[in-house]
Amino acid sequence: MNIRFLETFIWLARLQNFRLTAEKLHTTQAAVSSRIASLEESFDVRLFDRNSRSATLTPAGRKMLAYAERIVRLGDEMRREVEDASGDAGLIRIGVVESIVHSWFPALMARVRERFPHLEVEVTSDTTIHLVQLLRADAVDLILQTDSLPDRDFVNHPLCEFPMRWVASPTLGLAGQLVALERLAELPILSFSRHSGPHTAVEREFARAVERPVRINCISSVAAMIRLVSDGFGVAALPPAIIQRELHDGSLEVLDVESAFAPLPLVASYRLQSHPLPARIAELATEQARAFVAALGPELEGQNARAAAAAPAKAAEVAKVAAKNPRSRKR
Known part of the structure; x- marks a missing residue:
């Protein structure tokens, strides 16, 4: 049964005229007659009583x-449901780490709303470890986080990288000087959740430079960590990209520390065998992340340049400190 033929039958029943029906459907009177004849042959009934001016339904036609x-x-x-399933509507479940929430994620959501106006978005903010678990359990469709998944069942889409720097409140009086890791070890150290990439990097830095064990306070909430450091509770290694407001208002400052972290990678991951929508949003996320980094480029380069300019003096001062305090060197 051809739905187009049924549509022709309905309009002819309403308009009761072959010419008007043909004009409504942008076709010819011959095509209308052929479609009605085909339906009558299929059901072996007469659907219309015809004369030179009109076509009226028979009893069988009315039924x-x-x-x-x-x-x-x-x-x-x-048809609408199939079109919606192609990506312009429906539901997408996105997991995102706070480092992205505090940087370019709001702008990404604005672009998603513009590109997919009928799409419903469900957002979960959590640590990378938990987001990976949710993705594996099919509890989310796409995660924006810090680790590439090794499994072949998943696609990893690089987004951008955030430089990491030690930061503190000006109330601690650490700015404007070279700060040794030994000095930081005397203060409360705040870090991302345990076993995360940034937490592992902090542990490795202190294990390299400080002989005694260092206590690291792990905080899963980036917002809570920023607030605690701003209030002078301790120091933390954070991406300057996510604390621009605090750096501008002076509640946080970047320290000159004898330490060099690898940049924090940001990755979009989703199942290889999935709806096309996660891949499309991952592409939008890549564009938005790179635009964000490009916009902050001069400021981040300025922070890097200040650190590079201090490098010769830093090396000399570190050597002097080490010479005066042999215990600072690992045996």
């Missing part, structure tokens, strides 16, 4: 009209 209208409505509904 068939209600069914035809239901079938056409179902066809329209099915």
